[in-house]
Amino acid sequence: MTGSGLFVGLATMDVVQLVDRLPARNEKTTGLETWLAAGGPAAVAAVAFAALGGRARLWTALGQAPAARLAAADLAGAGVEVIDVAPPGFELAVSTVFVDAASGERAVVSGSGHTAAFGKIAGADLTGIDVVLVDGHHPALARSAALAAGEVPVVVDAGSHKPVFDEIFPFSTDVICxxxxxxxxxxxxxTLLLRGPRLVAVSHGGRALHWWTAAASGSIEPDTVTAVDTTGAGDVLHGAYCHALATGLDRVDALRSAVAIASERVRHLGPFAWRAAISHSH
Incomplete structure (x- = not known):
């Protein structure tokens, strides 16, 4: 059973630089390595889902600018089907990511891009979909998907609060903060559990993830690994959690699986170097 997921939210084009250290003010530095790669919470979660063998569909705004064409090619190469509903003239955000070569930690300058001014959009098509993830970055899309989900699990990626979350928490089943x-x-x-979700979890990078349901609570310790690149580790966690739900694991076991896969991600340098590793380890 492969599972099918709909990922709703942000895609970007990322410029990722590996550096000895972040440059100081008015200082130039030379990157040790440079990558161009599709990024964004929903997009990277979809890539992880696909790497684990699932059928990943990304509902987002890409547009036709040069950066969008690069991102679209990257996502297609990762096995992600893109449903692009960008309005005319939409400019995809380009983000800059600095990865510290010594620690693997990253610093991100999010691209401004344009806020997508969607006109009338068709409702989300959830035919054959086993799980939905929303990151809240395109509120109209998030709202449509959550309201259409019915019995399909809806996972909210709560990296930072978005106003639309208060509208969709009652329709969500899982919130990962x-x-x-x-x-x-x-x-x-x-308190968030009282709003509707069946599970709320809080991730802490390389430290224990904590979770709560109405009946129980607990924590999951990640494997001890040497992190070389933490970029997108939380997004990989979310994609892996969605895949575990879509293939029939219960929620706590799904979290355990997702934490292990996110730990594997940080052992690999580069935006998508981890894909083969998590595919082989699954």
């Missing part, structure tokens, strides 16, 4: 996530009303994990 970053350690930096702060709800404007200071709602904690247990």
């Amino acid at each position: 970053s350690a930096d996530y702060v709800h404007p009303d200071w709602l904690g994990a247990r």
Whole structure:
């Protein structure tokens, strides 16, 4: 059973530079390596889902600018089907990522791009879909997918709060927060559970992930690994969690599987060098 997932949200074009250290003010530095790769929370989660053998569909805005064509080719090469609903003139965001060669930690300058001003959009097509992930970056798409999901699990990638989350929490089944996530009303994990999700989890990078359901709570320790590149590790976690749900694992076992796969991701340098490794390890 491969599973099929719909990933709804942001795609970007990323310029990734491996550096000895971040440059100081008014200083130039030379990158040790440079990559151009498709990025964005929903996009990278879809790539991870596909690498694990799932059928990944990405509902996003790409457009026709040169950066968008590069991103589209990258996603196609990763086995992700893209449903591009960018309005005319849409400019894909280009982000810059610096990876510290010593620690594997990354610093990100998010691209500004253009906010997609969608006109009337067709409702989300969930035919044959086993799981939906939304990152909230394109609210109209997130809202449409969550409302159409019915019995299909809806996973919310809560890296940072988006206003649309308060509309879709009642229709979501799983909310995975970053350690930096702060709800404007200071709602904690247990309070978020009262809004509708069956599971709320908070990831902490290389430290334990904590989870809560209505009946239980717990934590999952990641494997001890030497991290060489943490870029997109949280997005890989989300894609792996979606794949585990889509293929029949229960929620806690799905989290355990996803944490292990995210730990494998950080052992590999470069935007997509981890794809083969997680495919072989699964």
